[in-house]
Structures are given as C-alpha cells and as structure tokens.
Amino acid sequence: MLELYTYLAAGWLAFCLLHSIMATLWFKAIIKNLLGKYFKYYRLLYSLFFFIFLVLLLKYQFQLSELLLFPVNNTIKLLTTFTLIAGLIIMISASKKYFLQVTGMKILRKNEFKDEFIYSGMNSVIRHPLYAGTLLSAWSLVLFSADASSLIVCIIITLYVMIGIKFEEKKLLIKYGETYKKYVSKVPMLVPAVKLRTKSVH
Incomplete structure (x- = not known):
C-alpha cells in the first residue's frame, strides 16, 4: 500500500515539476528555436499534454484502495460539500477571463487577443482567486473523503x-512594474481582507 502511495506522490511531483519547467522562459526559448513559426501552438500543446497527464493521475488515484485517516460525520460532509462547490465556482469564475490565454486557445481566434492586467471582479478582492479556489476545493476534498x-x-x-505564486508575482512585477506593485500593496494574496468597524466610546 505504501508503495502505491509513493507512486502517486511521485506522479504528482513530476506533474508539478514539469508544469513549472515547461513554463519557464529559458525552456520556451529552446522550444521556440526548435519549432520556429509553429511555436505559436506551444501553449495549446502544453495545455493538452498536462490535461492528459492530469486525467491519468486522477485515474490512478481513484483506483487505489483508500486508507481512511479519520472518521467523518454527515455534518462535516455537508459543510465540506458547500466549501468544495464554492471553491469550484471561484475557480471557474476566475479562469473565465484567462481561459483562452492560459490554454493557448487564443490562437484560434481571428481577432487580436489583448494581454492586459485584469484587476476587476474577483481580482479586486484577492490577487490569485484561481489558486484560492483550488486550495479551498482541495482541502475541502481532504476533509470530505478523509x-x-x-x-x-x-x-x-x-x-x-505557494511556490508558484512567488515566481508568478516576480514575473508580473517585471511585466507591469509600478502598477502591479501598487496592486500588491492594496489587495491580499489569497484571503480577502476583513475590515472591522470600531465605534468610539465617548
């Protein structure tokens, strides 16, 4: 059983490592030299490759005979169902603005795609709503399934x-400069800021 979980962990670590390496500027520069004019399809192929990788990982994970870590009652299952759905809604809402760009499908559009910094909607509340939704869904699933x-x-x-956010924000700071620096100073990373109102006592 331990060996099977080791394979699972190795698979996910490989997924994350490759996902990061293949998104770096130096790796894309190598691929650009190899593909030439066809490099414009790289992001689309990148997304397709990792989609297939993810499906295979999940298939392997769901086939495992699970080891339960702790008992889960119906109350916890109900609460985590709500937080899981909330996380998925956040992920879908956040990814709509970036879907064409992130998946590489923007090349299929005839009109020009504007690569601009978006700070409206959920991005005005937290800097990384997609990651926040991902973490909320993932930890909800842990508590639900145990x-x-x-x-x-x-x-x-x-x-x-968490590591990816650090690297991504460095790139965004280089790309958008002072605009992103001010944005970081005003908008929290993953958890919305709660402003408490206090009444003065006379």
Missing part, C-alpha cells in the same frame, strides 16, 4: 501553489 491519497495530493498542490 483518505490518504487526497491528503498527499493536497499537500503537494499546496506547496506547488
């Missing part, structure tokens, strides 16, 4: 997201 594989995957995803 199985070892979900916990292993969730820990790996959490580490990957």
Whole structure:
C-alpha cells in the first residue's frame, strides 16, 4: 500500500515539476528555436499534454484502495460539500477571463487577443482567486473523503501553489512594474481582507 502511495506522490511531483519547467522562459526559448513559426501552438500543446497527464493521475488515484485517516460525520460532509462547490465556482469564475490565454486557445481566434492586467471582479478582492479556489476545493476534498491519497495530493498542490505564486508575482512585477506593485500593496494574496468597524466610546 505504501508503495502505491509513493507512486502517486511521485506522479504528482513530476506533474508539478514539469508544469513549472515547461513554463519557464529559458525552456520556451529552446522550444521556440526548435519549432520556429509553429511555436505559436506551444501553449495549446502544453495545455493538452498536462490535461492528459492530469486525467491519468486522477485515474490512478481513484483506483487505489483508500486508507481512511479519520472518521467523518454527515455534518462535516455537508459543510465540506458547500466549501468544495464554492471553491469550484471561484475557480471557474476566475479562469473565465484567462481561459483562452492560459490554454493557448487564443490562437484560434481571428481577432487580436489583448494581454492586459485584469484587476476587476474577483481580482479586486484577492490577487490569485484561481489558486484560492483550488486550495479551498482541495482541502475541502481532504476533509470530505478523509483518505490518504487526497491528503498527499493536497499537500503537494499546496506547496506547488505557494511556490508558484512567488515566481508568478516576480514575473508580473517585471511585466507591469509600478502598477502591479501598487496592486500588491492594496489587495491580499489569497484571503480577502476583513475590515472591522470600531465605534468610539465617548
């Protein structure tokens, strides 16, 4: 059983590592030299490759005989169902604005795609709503299922997201400069700021 979980962890680590490496500027520069004018399809192929990789990982994970970590009652299942759905809604809402750009499908559009910094909607509340929704969904699934594989995957995803955010924000700071610097100073990373109103006592 331990060996099977080791394979699962190795698969997810490989997924995260490759996902990061293949998105770096130096790796894309190498691919650009190899593909030439066809490099414009790289992002689309990149997304397709990792979609297939993800499907295979999930298929393997769901076939495991699960080791339950703790008992889960109906109240916890009900609450985590709501938070899981909330996380998925946040992910879908956040990804709509970037879907064509992130998946590479923007090349299929005839009109020009504007690569601009978006700070409206959810992005005006937190800087990374897609990642926030991902973490909320992942940890909700852990509490709902209480199985070892979900916990292993969730820990790996959490580490990957937190490290990824640091690198992504460095690139965004270089790309958008002072605009993004001001944005970072005003908008929290993952958790919305709660402003408490206090009444003065006379």
